[in-house]
Amino acid sequence: MKVFVVLALLVASASAGLLSSPIGAGEPIHPRNLPAVLVQREGVEGRITNGNDASEGQFPYQVGLSFTSSSGGWWCGGSLISNKWLLTAAHCTSGASGVTVYLGATVRTSPKATYSVTSSSFVQHKSYNSVRLSNDISLIQIPAVSLSAYINVIELPKISSSYSTYSGQTAIASGWGLVSDSATAVSSKLQYAKLAVITNSVCAKTYSSLVVTSNTICTATPSATSTCSGDSGGPLALDGVLIGVTSFVSSAGCESGAPAGFVRVTSYLDWIKENSGVSY
Template identity: 35%
Template sequence: MKLVLTLYFYLPLLFCKIPNALFLDQRIIGGQVARAGQYPFSAAIYKTTADGNYFCGGALYTNQWIITAGQCVDGAILFTIYLGATNLQTPGSTSVRLATDEYVLHPEFNPLTLENDIGLIKLRMPVERTDYIQPMTNLPSSNVPAGASYLQAIGWGQTSDENSGLADELNWITLTTISNEECRITYGNQITDRMVCVVGNFNEGACTGDTGSPIMQWIRGYYSEHVGISTFVSANGCESTDPSGYTRTFPYVSWIRNITSN
């Protein structure tokens, strides 16, 4: 991975360099196109700030709250959000387009180190559930361990280093966690206990535009838990073999529930 942090949003891309940092740029490389309704909690988030417009992913958690990365809400003036869509060019009749300016950024979010990179977006009204729009209500009861396989990540991020635009279709990939000790071989001590690193079996991974999107762990094969939030990738490029980084969900479960229950 390149030792550079890059915030991966839509237009334009932001580049924030720090010593021995990570590359905040994520890719769904080597993914498969999601079926309509396969991930009914997926959220496409267009963020407007004083400096421009940016794109992130997220996960609908309750009928009125979305879990995403802290960098995806920091400084926001307005969010335009699509739920129930898999194709961003033609969202279709199964989707809804919503606007809101309400969010909660974790009070200890550090934009330089990406510690506590989590934020919550509140919709103006609860969304109606359909076959294509359903919240992901399962939060983990413990940290996902190293060596956990069959985790799935989703996103509309770049599908290659050469393709600088967002993908039209929502893509998904299967990933495996590695230990933080192994991840620190690439990134050093900036990998904290509240982060988790993942690798693909065939160079799958996240890319620009995937920030904020969830990683899910399937439990006993029939339901999934939200176990991580896409945060960074290697500056060596989306198609490198370096691990990608996620914010662990488990350390923030109480914070999420406290905010969303009010």
């Protein structure tokens, strides 16, 4: 599962010294900001490489997000957490003037419902830092949607889960995108991949403890299976519970074998409740 995005590399120069990789596996970077040389330019920035095709209704909480801005557009993922709120990454909402939300889609271009909202419906974390990749989380409000077998919410973790590292457990990341780095067209079908959660101490050996904090979850990416651009903001789910939001990969590429990074949802349960009313 890959998440390559087509916008310019915004943070590399600012973070090169601060966030250098201890083992030379590339700098941590939001998938949306991967260098264009690594990206297949197909108009959307989506990617889950070496994943599996999802069946209709398998991930009813998955949403597709087509963002617009004065300088162009980009594609991200998100998770429906109530009938009118969804959770995504701050690096997806950052700089956008609006978004079209695709709900209940397995084939990317055939959603069960769509809504278009402006940036006034975004609640981006005020402390989001694009250099340290911290607080990379946003909420988007949409008109109330009717829930069904194809459009449904995902459960937020319980506050008691805040003490769990999830290490050694297998979670599922999902999203749309190219099926390989050499593909010339984005995937039309929703993809998913099973990824093993690793300890933050192992992940920090690649990205440093400045990036990998207690607010982070990391997964291994064996066999070139990873999140990448377009998967940005999408869900990492464990037993039907949303534990992570797709946030960063290595600037060496999503097939580099470096860990994939996610925002840890348990760290933001109070923030979610305060800004949306959705409680755990």
